[in-house]
Amino acid sequence: MTLLLERAPVPAAKTTLRRSVTALFAIAVLVAGYTGFRLPGEWAATLQAVSLTDGFHRRFLVGTLLKPFGHDYVVFAVASFAVLGAVLVAVTLAFFHSRTESRRLLIVAWLLLPTGGYLFHEVGYFDQMLYLLLFGALWALHRNRPVVASAVMALSVTVHEIALLTVLPVFGFVLLRKVPFRRACALLAPAAMLGAVILALPPVAPGSIDKLRQELSTTDFAYRVDALKLFGRTQAESWQLYSITNVLLYLLPIVIVVAGGFLYLHRPTLAAAVPVAAIAAPALLAFGGWDDARWGFLLVSNFVVVLWLWLGRRELELRQVAVLTALFLVLTHVPMPYFDGYAPRGLTLVTPVEGLP
Template sequence: MTLLERAPAPALEKTPRRSITVLFAVAAVLAGYTGFRLPGEWVATLQAVSLTDGFHRRFLVGTLLSPFGHDYLLFAVASFTVLGGLLTAVTIAFFRSHTESRRLVIVGWLLIPAGGYLFHEVGYFDQVLYLLLFGALWALHRNRPVLASAVMALSVTAHEIALLTVLPVFGFVALRKFPFRRACVLLAPPALLGLLILALPPAAPGAVEKLRLSLAGADFVYRADALTLFERTQAQSWQLYSITDVLLYLVPIAIVVATGFLFLHRPSLAAALPIAAIVAPVLLAFGGWDDARWGFLLVSNFAIVLWLRLGNRELELSRLAVLTAVFLILTHVPMPYFDGYAPRGLTLVTPVEELR
């Protein structure tokens, strides 16, 4: 008996059943209600960073927006455009899924804290990375591997964490689709460009101060601490937080999703590649202290890789129970929000205990 049982009639599953479609809509609305916010000053500040102003990291978005000035409205529109693109991609993936199992993966991801966190981190460059990933996967599906590689190369210019988030997922798909050597050729440009970006100074001399002066006249209060990211070395950043604490947050999540994936995939060497793509964000603990954000990316990689791995196969009942259990466990993972925000609850009043 195989762990993944083929759907009895894939052709009949082109249109989602009404019940799971309603569940998808409810899950999306609930995620939006839980985490919706306006883009913060932090993301607006980083979206002003451009290559033309002398910045060598995280410059893609700012370079594209720089001709239009530094108005908050511009950054907000850009942020919600990217979020809208992601939601569109998720919706297309749901309706084009030929199995209920694939649809349930999407619904489950929206219902756990990751769904609300997606809306909460509007404007963060993570969302640009995953939108580019989906574009690259579409190009691979259309047999345009060079275009896909170029799109992934763009991702590392949006944020260097692409090396540990979207690039492993892209590598997983490329290695399944192409021979090893050709897959390596496709992975080489984004990987080498990402390493080059990490080797260069984050910004040219005087670039940060120049941007500070420019943002002083903006219609929002820029975040000075966001700009200091380009003035610190990695060693100086490590002095500001505990890598151990971040790992202690991430490792249990990684164990849950990796173990769950193994139960849904026959344990073998073939499972090593998708599991590596799933747990790669754990290494972000060595890059920064945003533990909940890294946890969100870890859980998201699990959902994406599992969705890709399922293909047109339907989970048998016992494996569906395992998937449900994994998502139920993940509901207990706290994902604290930024800037003093908190997930909205479904109650209409604040519990008395929290008022004391």
């Protein structure tokens, strides 16, 4: 994300406001961490054991890098928290290097929404690695190294194929703002083509799942058999396990809020089509799996990233802040249940009980 190398003197009133927003940011991080913190689950650890050298052709980058360190749970936990920590560092840098209070408050709002707690709850999931690679690619673009940025985004599809519907559209939005259309297509092509190849190949080589199950049977955590079964099912077989319609209906209100909110801030023109598409693209993940709350988290996150990038040095007007605040309040009412029976921690010291009849 854009780095600020020089700062002009800031008036006293703005300095006070900045300190207040900074305090809000610190509180938001603490609240999000308290709400959603957990140790990486067995599902995430199991998927981090998947590697290219073991015959897996999807979601293999993280597991391939970690394979030399073995399959102990501590290896996956350390790697998971390292990625989460790096994402938090990137978010913190984005906050402090933002040139407007609108950008800073946008980050605070994202942390105070259910998405903040969900970020900590998702520790170990590949989504965090995808956004970390996106931030790295955007930094490379800022440093005028588009080829490096393109290569980083190509790596993202080897982390998880959902990169094609999450971080890659955001990268495309940024490219189209910085370089001519043909150049943007050329820089997007490696990631798109590699993603297409990965989707066209069989997810796993014959016998690889059983071999990995034998290796994981001696580890110090209970690996998830159902996580490995993902690689043995066709997409049609996966669709039989859940209702695509129900997932889409869950995501629909979120899409309306985030796309509508952006169109309110950005005059509805043809130029708005690309950022709106980048925001709404994760909704198509309904056709890829049943993790509806996770897709909702990615939808809101894409909205915040795209809006943060679009704002640049713009400072939102009071009426825009009011509408955006109302939209965020709506999003607080969207349920975002956690995995594995976990639930967001409440901020009260005791659990309230029903009153007497």
